[in-house]
Amino acid sequence: MAAIELYTWPTPNGHKIHIMLEELGLAYNVHAVDIGAGDQFKPAFLKISPNNKIPAMVDPDGPDGQPIALMESGAMLVYLAEKTGRFMPADRRGRTEVMSWLMFQMAGVGPMLGQVHHFRHYAPEPLPYAIERYTNEATRLYRVLDQRLATSAYLGGGEYGIADIATFPWIRSWEKQGQDLAAHPHLQRWFEAIAARPAVERGLRVLSDRSRSQPITAQERDILFGARQRDRGR
Structure with a gap:
């Protein structure tokens, strides 16, 4: 089986795929996409990831035997689970539950915690309303996760x-999100169990x-959050 070509950076979304590939034991080649330097706007990368986001990957052994390019970390996780038959239940009920919580991460946890990071650490000036709003939303999401994990191992x-x-x-x-993990004991139990997995350690x-x-520089802030995002590097 040919190695997967992974285009990535050490962010939470990048680490998802690093961990998955390590858990699966699949061969992969890492191509660093320095998002602070603007590598995500290079034409070659945009052919793989039109939304100029990491991670992205190319599997030379696609479903029809031909190479396939994938963007969006959630789609990549589903693809790899289906490709290998691992980390996704085979039965419809189990698959539906996993997909529900995967979509919860993609639509809620990722975007909202991303906003927490932005306004607490990357915004050019403090905006108390935004900091309070997204920190409170992060706390709410942590509670949702904790409540789920009170009745479910995963x-x-x-x-x-x-x-x-x-x-x-x-x-x-x-901590950077303004949260107290110990205040969510079921989430903390889950977090510590996953952090101890050897494949997770390798992925990180x-x-x-x-x-x-x-600290982020003015140039990096412009690349990550400024006009470059709108004009796609043109």
Whole structure:
């Protein structure tokens, strides 16, 4: 089986696919897409990911034996689960539960926690209303997760799966989101169990030397949040 070509950066969405590929034991080649430097606007990358977002990947062994390009981390997780028959229940009820919690991450946890990070750490000036709004929404989402995990070992049910892989990287930065993980004991139990998985540890090491350690610069802010996003680098 030919190696998957993965285009990524060490962000929560990138880590989803790093973890999934490590859990599956599939061969993959990492292509760093430095989103702070504007690599996501390069024509070659836009052919794979038209929305100029990481991660993206090319599987040389697509469903029909031909290469297939994928964008959107949730779609990539579903594709890899279906390709391998792992981390997704085979029965319709189980699959539906997993998909519900995967969509909860894609539509709620990711976007809202992304806004928390933006307004608490990346906005050019503090906006108290936005900080309060998104921090409170993050707390609400943490409560939803905690309530689910009070009655279920994992988000999708009794077994670890793609809904957990999708959500875990976003919870890693709970302190930066203004949250207290200990206030959500069921979520904390789940988080610690997943963090201890060897494949998760390996996935989090992908491009770890490129993780942000310095405050965002004005140039990076413009690339990530300014006009470049609207004109797609033209």
